[in-house]
Amino acid sequence: MQIFRFSYTSIPCLPHSVLAAGFFDGFHQGHRALLTEAKKQAERLGLPWGVLTFDPDPWAVFRPGEPLEHIQSLEDRERTAEALGANLFCILDFTRAFASLSPDGFHQVLKDMHVDYLVTGFDFRYGARNAGSVQSLTKAGFAHSVVQAVTDLDGKISSTRIEEAVRGGNVEAAAAMLGQDYSVPGLIVHGFGRGGKLLGFPTANLQPDPGYLLPARGVYAGFVQTDSGIHEAMISVGVNPTFTGTGQTVEAFLFDFDSDLYGQRVRFYFSRRLRPEKRFDGPEALKSQLVKDEAQSRQVLDGHDPDPDGVYATAESRQGSLPGPGA
Ligand SMILES: Cc1cc2nc3c(=O)[nH]c(=O)nc-3n(C[C@H](O)[C@H](O)[C@H](O)COP(=O)(O)O)c2cc1C
Ligand SMILES: Nc1ncnc2c1ncn2[C@@H]1O[C@H](COP(=O)(O)OP(=O)(O)O)[C@@H](O)[C@H]1O
Structure with missing residues (x-):
């Protein structure tokens, strides 16, 4: 083109x-x-x-x-x-x-x-x-x-209706109108260092590129496109009310994944809304909920293609030729 x-x-x-x-x-x-x-x-x-x-x-x-x-x-x-x-x-x-x-x-x-x-x-x-x-x-x-x-x-079908659906957390309705799952690119930055150590769920924190709409606060099943391909994930958009003094974060736990993502350009796909964000009595209660969120996410994502036309199939970094969805 x-x-x-x-x-x-x-x-x-x-x-x-x-x-x-x-x-x-x-x-x-x-x-x-x-x-x-x-x-x-x-x-x-x-x-x-x-x-x-x-x-x-x-x-x-x-x-x-x-x-x-x-x-x-x-x-x-x-x-x-x-x-x-x-x-x-x-x-x-x-x-x-x-x-x-x-x-x-x-x-x-x-x-x-x-x-x-x-x-x-x-x-x-x-x-x-x-x-x-x-x-x-x-x-x-x-x-x-x-x-x-x-x-x-x-x-x-209009961009305005899609914006309203995304803002309301109705990412499935947005996807039906878009023809692909709603996604937001950005950079992985450091969080508070709690995810891995305290919860056993390290989370990659997204600094979204400016100008993108964010889905309503809540927990979503989705995907994260990284340099190494596309990975199933569960994503939280929220203020982490279980902990104090946290601003809004957009963070993902990638399934079957264990490498450093800091400084990498990635794209988060929001496929299904799972639940609202909640305040838990402590890290242990949150951890038990995360175990359930992972199981539910794996179930709803099984066989789901977030980007059937391969629009964003190349890695966000665009360095060299990298594997796309399904890799
Ligand atoms: C799928 C998912 C769901 C989450 N749900 C909640 C929640 O309901 N309530 C909450 O306080 N924090 C929730 N969190 C956020 C955790 O509090 C957060 O990951 C943790 O504080 C680690 O933060 P850090 O990356 O800055 O270290 C969730 C995180 C993920 C990945
Ligand atoms: N499965 C995974 N999902 C998300 N991030 C992971 C995963 N495995 C390793 N990481 C790395 O660990 C970091 C998250 O660790 P975490 O303990 O939550 O600290 P931080 O609060 O600094 O993000 C991510 O930014 C990423 O570089």
Whole structure:
């Protein structure tokens, strides 16, 4: 996949293509329908296909200073598009000047980018005051197709619904909409040194990359992708109320694993919520609960693939060629 990043004022020479346009946070089932359509049109026209996306998030440009959390970083979005077969990934710098283009100004940008065919969602808007829509693409005679909303029993699948599910700890609902388990990358840092010594369960503490949503406090069964492959795990998001003076931590005990993870870039996958976090009378009571959590996690994770499209199959460190899921 070729990646291009540019401003609308200096468009590079791009191949003629079919592009699906959107922000695509999560590349959920609705977003994937656009990619399927782009691929289909590209095959018909004999052209490469890909994604037209924007960075930074338009919200960050129009509401600077407001904290923003995402399902995916730009790099995650690139990796997902690549895993789903895109040939091109075009990132247009999102600025106030770009956003204030007229609809015709935006059509000209598409032409200068050699976009021969555009695929959008039914509610795609563009240009100053959102004046551009699928109707104005038609009026301008721009070759395009419109993909209708992909729905489930609760309505339209959207990044907002996925965010709500993750924030509420409903990671299974998030996974159904995403097409893969919700995951957060980051760095393994030192904790309080209690896990191994006091509890007999060493835990790898994640310093999540900035900007990622975190699932609600609680205990989850999931996976940890490390340099040595993907490992079943049980994960705690919480303040460790059994002990005092602890801030919020995100930590995992990896099953059948015994090596140093400090300083390593990893990815935590949240597959199933097991229970809320509790305050125990002491380390022994917590330890007995952890034994039960491990048994339950092993049971629910058996045969479960957190990343069926192999989006994040390479190790987060990207050093050399490393084993992926199932390794
Ligand atoms: C799967 C799992 C479940 C946990 N559940 C709880 C809990 O319910 N209550 C609690 O106080 N701490 C819980 N913990 C956190 C432990 O208190 C924590 O791992 C321990 O304090 C070690 O911290 P350290 O890594 O900073 O040394 C859990 C940890 C894991 C991995
Ligand atoms: N099975 C395992 N799961 C998680 N971490 C492990 C495991 N085996 C070894 N480790 C290592 O041990 C460290 C955790 O030890 P722990 O006693 O909880 O101390 P800390 O509080 O500093 O994280 C991890 O960061 C990792 O480097």
